[in-house]
Amino acid sequence: MPLQPSRVVAQLKELRALTGDADGAQRVAWTETWATAREWLASLLADLPLDVERDAAGNDWYTLRGESERAVLIGGHMDSVPNGGWLDGALNVLAGAETLRRIAEEGTPPVTVRLVDWADEEGARFGRSLLGSSAASGSMADQDELRRLVDRDGVSLPDAVGAFGVDLDRVLDARAQLETAAAYLELHIEQGPVLESLELPLGVVLGTFGVERWRVTWTGQAAHAGSTPMAERRDALAGAAKLALAIRDIAREAGGGAVCTSGGVVCRPGIVTSVVETAEQLLDQRHLDAETLAAMLARAQELSHAFADEERIDVAWERIWNIQPILFDDALIGLCDEAIAEVAGSSHRLPSGPLHDAAEVARAGVPTVMMFVQSLRGLSHTRLEDTREEHLELSVAALDRLAAKTVAHVAAA
Incomplete structure (x- = not known):
């Protein structure tokens, strides 16, 4: 048949x-x-x-x-x-x-x-x-x-x-x-x-695709949202926001179908009247070429430290999972x-x-x-x-x- x-x-x-x-x-x-x-x-x-x-x-x-x-x-x-x-x-x-x-x-x-x-x-x-x-x-x-x-x-x-x-x-x-x-x-x-x-x-x-999946923790200083001047803030969310936008350019520049995703940000204290003290950001990067994937990760980490300096905050990276x-x-x-x-x-x-x-x-x-x-x-x-x-x-x-x-x-x- x-x-x-x-x-x-x-x-x-x-x-x-x-x-x-x-x-x-x-x-x-x-x-x-x-x-x-x-x-x-x-x-x-x-x-x-x-x-x-x-x-x-x-x-x-x-x-x-x-x-x-x-x-x-x-x-x-x-x-x-x-x-x-x-x-x-x-x-x-x-x-x-x-x-x-x-x-x-x-x-x-x-x-x-x-x-x-x-x-x-x-x-x-x-x-x-x-x-x-x-x-x-x-x-x-x-x-x-x-x-x-x-x-x-x-x-x-x-x-x-x-x-x-x-x-x-x-x-x-x-x-x-x-x-x-x-x-x-x-x-x-x-x-x-x-x-x-x-x-x-x-x-x-x-x-x-190979996958790099990381938790990026930004640490600033909680402060009153009404009394803290903008120039004096150490806002952890600002670092996470800058990285979330920057990874789009990282993917575009890598080519080959590269994708980068900021899949979630958890802010603390998480109230509308406080500057964010800590922001935990989830990052996922994927590419078919191992060297390109490694370069994408290195670029994201490099930029994160530059953003941390700009915002006078700290940043730390913790790998969640990866596969070649x-x-x-x-x-x-x-x-x-x-x-x-x-x-x-x-x-x-x-x-x-x-x-x-x-x-x-x-x-x-x-x-x-x-x-x-x-x-x-x-x-x-x-x-x-x-x-x-x-x-x-x-x-x-x-x-x-x-x-x-x-x-x-x-x-x-």
């Missing part, structure tokens, strides 16, 4: 009705709604000659054995954020399932092909994203921290995952799943406005370009600002590539998330074409 992209669109609508409500998708990981979605996925594939297993980290694997144990992996995630969109994650898995069906119905492939539904990509319940894929990649090194995480209802992460048969002491056993992996492919909605602005349905992802840029495989990027051009007529290369499971697989040394499909208005993580149905069907056809090229590429290696 030939590939049927329209079937994927119909399945996405069925899943939306099964696991969503008026506010959007509700497939938060480690909940019964998520489990319902995964059981439904298993039922869609039950007629195929697949080996099915759940690994130690809760990832679900559907394996079509080939003439070689070397495996081409196609991945995604069925979990969503609360009140999420109908496509984020689910498109990846269902398009992969359609491709797996097409390959299976043509007979034994020259290499093994595996579909993976990663557990808890979003991290929506406990704040720890990429849980299943980071366990499989071996990058998870914070089990003690994970044990301390609780959700808004006070349920601990170990208890929540334990209800699904996952033991944090064993999650790294999932690394065995990547031992035979020769390539990893992932389709995803863009979650941004670039492809729509270019009037293109599909694009090739070059890699995922992840670059995808050149050969697979080329194959993805070809597949998109053959299906849609033209392609475009762009980086990914958000992180994805693909980044963890690439960190493990598996050749990896991602494909983006256009997002209307660039919206995601909302019930307003949407993509034209004709573009969804093109993305399924392009993923299938990429999978065929990758299977041939791995078989010939």
Whole structure:
């Protein structure tokens, strides 16, 4: 039976009705709604000659054995954020399932092909994203921290995952799943406005941005708002405000899709009748090139000290979290370009600002590539998330074409 992209669109609508409500998708990981979605996925594939297993980290694997144990992996995630969109994650898995069906119905492939539904990509319940894929990649090194995480209802992460048969002491056993992996492919909605602005349905992802995330604390002097002359003030908020504006120029000058965000400022004493004594500012910087990202951070720190001198205040920097840029495989990027051009007529290369499971697989040394499909208005993580149905069907056809090229590429290696 030939590939049927329209079937994927119909399945996405069925899943939306099964696991969503008026506010959007509700497939938060480690909940019964998520489990319902995964059981439904298993039922869609039950007629195929697949080996099915759940690994130690809760990832679900559907394996079509080939003439070689070397495996081409196609991945995604069925979990969503609360009140999420109908496509984020689910498109990846269902398009992969359609491709797996097409390959299976043509007979034994020259290499093994595996579909993976990663557990808890979003991290929506406990704040720890990429849980299943980071366990499989071996990058998870914070089990003690994970044990301390609780959700808004006070349920601990170990208890929540334990209800699904996952033991944090064993999650790294999932690394065995990547031992035979020769390539990893992932389709995803863009979650941004670039492809729509270019009037293109599909694009090739070059890699995922590196991230520098810091807490910048400005310290001045509280003083009465009515009696303190402007020239005598040591206003901590003034430093934060200057940096919030300056990082826009830092991003523009860096180019390459650089982004900088001042995501929040907490002022103390936080009353209208006092000059701000302390301002805690959250800063997020992202770029695909590690050297450029480092230069962006250095420039922001340099300017912050200049602003502190100007305002006669102090500034201190504390790193919250960082990750290096992840670059995808050149050969697979080329194959993805070809597949998109053959299906849609033209392609475009762009980086990914958000992180994805693909980044963890690439960190493990598996050749990896991602494909983006256009997002209307660039919206995601909302019930307003949407993509034209004709573009969804093109993305399924392009993923299938990429999978065929990758299977041939791995078989010939």
